Amino acid sequence: MLNITDDLDALIDILPPQVAEALRQRANNFELLEVVLDLGRSPEARFPDEEAILGDREVTQEDIEFVISRVGEFTTDNRAGIERTLHRISCIRNRQGRVVGLTCRVGRAVFGTIRIIEDLVRDGKCVLLLGRPGVGKTTMLREVARFLADEMNRRVVVVDTSNEIAGDGDIPHRGIGSGRRMQVPEPALQHHVMIEAVENHMPEVIIIDEIGTDLEAAASRTIAERGVQLIATAHGNSLENLIMNPTLSDLVGGIQSVTLSDEEARRRRTQKSILERRAPPTFDVLVEIQSFSRVAVQRDVAEVVDAILRGYDVPAEIRELDGEGNVRTVSSPAGGRRALERRGEPAPATTFSAGIAARDRRILPFGVSRARLEQALRQTGFPGRIVDGLDSADALITLRTYFRRKPQTLRDAEDRGIPVYVIKSNTVFQLEHCLLSMRTEKAGDPVVAALREAEEAIGQVMAGTDAFDLTPQNAYIRRLQHMLAQRYNLSSRSQGKEPYRRVCILSSGTD
8 A cells, every 4th residue: 555645734834824724725735736836926736637726816026035935945956845855846036046936846755656666676686767757756766765775774875966855954854764865966966976975885775866967877887887776767758768868878778880791681681780789788677657556667678678679579567556555467578579589580579569550551662663562571471561542551661762852642641640661772671671660660750760760871871981861851850860970979960951951971070
């Protein structure tokens, strides 16, 4: 069973009297998320399903000063708190630096959330928690710190950047148990405090919230390599997001482009320039938090990253926590795939998570040899069939030369949301690779296809090509492609005019 403590009275007591009184009259304060006080506007209470006005009187500067005088000092990230609580007070300043708005967020310690991942943290492995904002990453991280410090009797140090894990003030909140807390004076210094924690305090476990920079990723690797168990959260909703994030991909081993021999490329049924994991991952286990009572677990990050880079879709282990506090496994990965991969045999792509549904794809070849596409379908065993018109198609394959000219058929396909797959040359090999990619790409997602094209270009340039033009993309996708090139220390530039503006990948010595 989950046990929730929120010290709500401490938060209500710092509010202006008329706001506090209006809030106390509400019956659903156990669901309160935050109270917003903006100068010249009515005070507002926010709940999961509603926003409630707390009186008709507008917030004055005196009201804001009333709250400021009752909380801790605001740091460089414009956050403060209430001592020995988990509540967070964030301010909005005007151009002169005067506070004109406050967001008073309720902090809750939820005891019992550790049950769903208890076996993972108990084993001493490094665990990375992912999830969308507000899903409960920090809450679970806090409970992990308490469990390892109190129940496992390990030396735990919490690196607390904005006092969200252990609360405001010099005495940490009881939510981290007997774990020790190191406060970070400025967010930009988090990586320094991470290393200091290892060097000065001999921890067995380090807890970190929100790894978000190259320096923090590097510090995380240093910590893990010294044999210290690392439990942390990071931005991103899935492992695939993390792999494609140039800043954070090092947490899961990083990626690099390698060139295969002709024989090896044929054996793998892939192109010669491919992406592979660069190093062992910092974290052994990845947990995607979907809610307090449901998570998706990848137990072997190295193995899963390798499979994803080879085009396989590896399902996660889904766990749920029932009302009695018991953990049950809803589904788990099939073991056959990993056995095949260890023997070097290609395993068929599955559709357990976000892949395309396992049904026949209706493919329209545009400027592509129909006979060669039929041959590629037979050789790959891809569940698809060729159609003659756009009305009956749910995918279109075309050549890069056609895609750049954007004839009416391609424009119509994009307008209808039909995914367009672009190949470089009209060969069976290119078509086979395209079909294998379609197994794992999410239908209609142009970002995935554009980044894969950029990765292929990077491989070509690193193999000796001076420059490589990509297909035209919008500004957002071009920016992602530039970032990917930068990660491999290559130059890139945008050229052409909209809507045909595209990225050109250059070798590091090309102007």
